[in-house]
Amino acid sequence: MSSLDLWQELRGTESAGRLTGREHRLKDPGRIDARVAEDVRVKGRTADEALAAITDRIRFSFCYPSDGYLPGMRADVAELRSRGFTEVERRNLWEAAVRLGTVSVWRAPGSGELFEVQFHTALSQSVRERSFPLYARLRSAESDDETRAELQALSRALCWSGPVLADRPFRPGGMAHRVAYYAIIDALSSRESPAGVLRRVMHPDGQRDEAFGHDLAWRHTFLLYSAERGNLDNKLRQISGIEAARIVGRVRTAAAAAAS
Known part of the structure; x- marks a missing residue:
């Protein structure tokens, strides 16, 4: 399943939130290369092993009103599961008190391709976007x-x-x-x-x-x-x-x- 297929599949869900990030759904190739090189050096992986382990080469975001965040996220998680997507892992960054939303990794049916889904409010999505230049440096x-x-x-x-x-x-x-x-x-x-x-x-x-x-x-x-x-x-x-x-x-x- 290609990233565009994934986008169409996710867009077709009866989402409680607004699906965003189509233009950023593919991770920058330079950052993928850096991640692969780091795994090769630090872990002794082959380049193919390192590439296959990257969980966010493809990523999407759902954005919800603040007062509907938790029920909206739960509804969309249930909808993704009902379509055959398998949730691999989830991390709640609200619990870490860093206002960066919730990040999860999923496996696509058929291809087994890993991709990332973030669940945001307008605040957490804004914080993530505004903090990225600091993170890059x-x-x-x-x-x-x-x-x-x-x-x-x-x-x-x-x-x-x-x-x-x-x-x-x-x-x-x-x-x-x-x-x-x-x-x-x-x-x-x-x-x-x-x-x-x-x-x-x-x-x-x-x-x-x-x-x-x-x-x-x-x-x-x-x-x-x-x-x-x-x-x-x-x-x-x-x-x-x-x-x-x-x-x-x-x-x-x-x-x-x-x-x-």
Whole structure:
């Protein structure tokens, strides 16, 4: 089933919301290439495996009035299921208090093609669109640590709807050096055997995210920023430094075996 077929199929539903995003239904090829390259380096995947695992190459959005959001979303989810679409995963970003709506991944009948459906109010759709330029700069390897911390603070200020926390704004010199590690878990891996490992380094002059790859180096990664924005390709589980070192050891062993 092609993306246009999907659009026609979804448009034919008795939707409680307004189906939007036709012009953006196909992910930018450059961003697909970047995602594939990242999976090849960080997880040791083949290019075909990496491409097949991308859940949002095709995506659509339903937009509802605020007072009809939950019943509208439930009605459209039921309608999609009745047409043979299979829901793979859903993440409620309202619960994360970031005003980015609800993101879900579906499998099309017949072709088995994965696609993303977002469920929005006018507010959450506006926040997602207005925050995208910040996100694009945040995920870029060209941004330095100080700029990235400032972008993260701006993005949170735009998206956040919860209580303001004292340590959220970026203040140069105001944070001790700290490292948080995350296991990367995707459709081809598990909690017991993660696909890879990344770390968020926070220091007085800013922050950066790095993943340890099969090139045996810690390098910039956008995977954590992407997951925070609602991408469902990966689950990122915070782990200890000791567990991170074990994953690094497994990557080193796998890279050595592949080279021999």
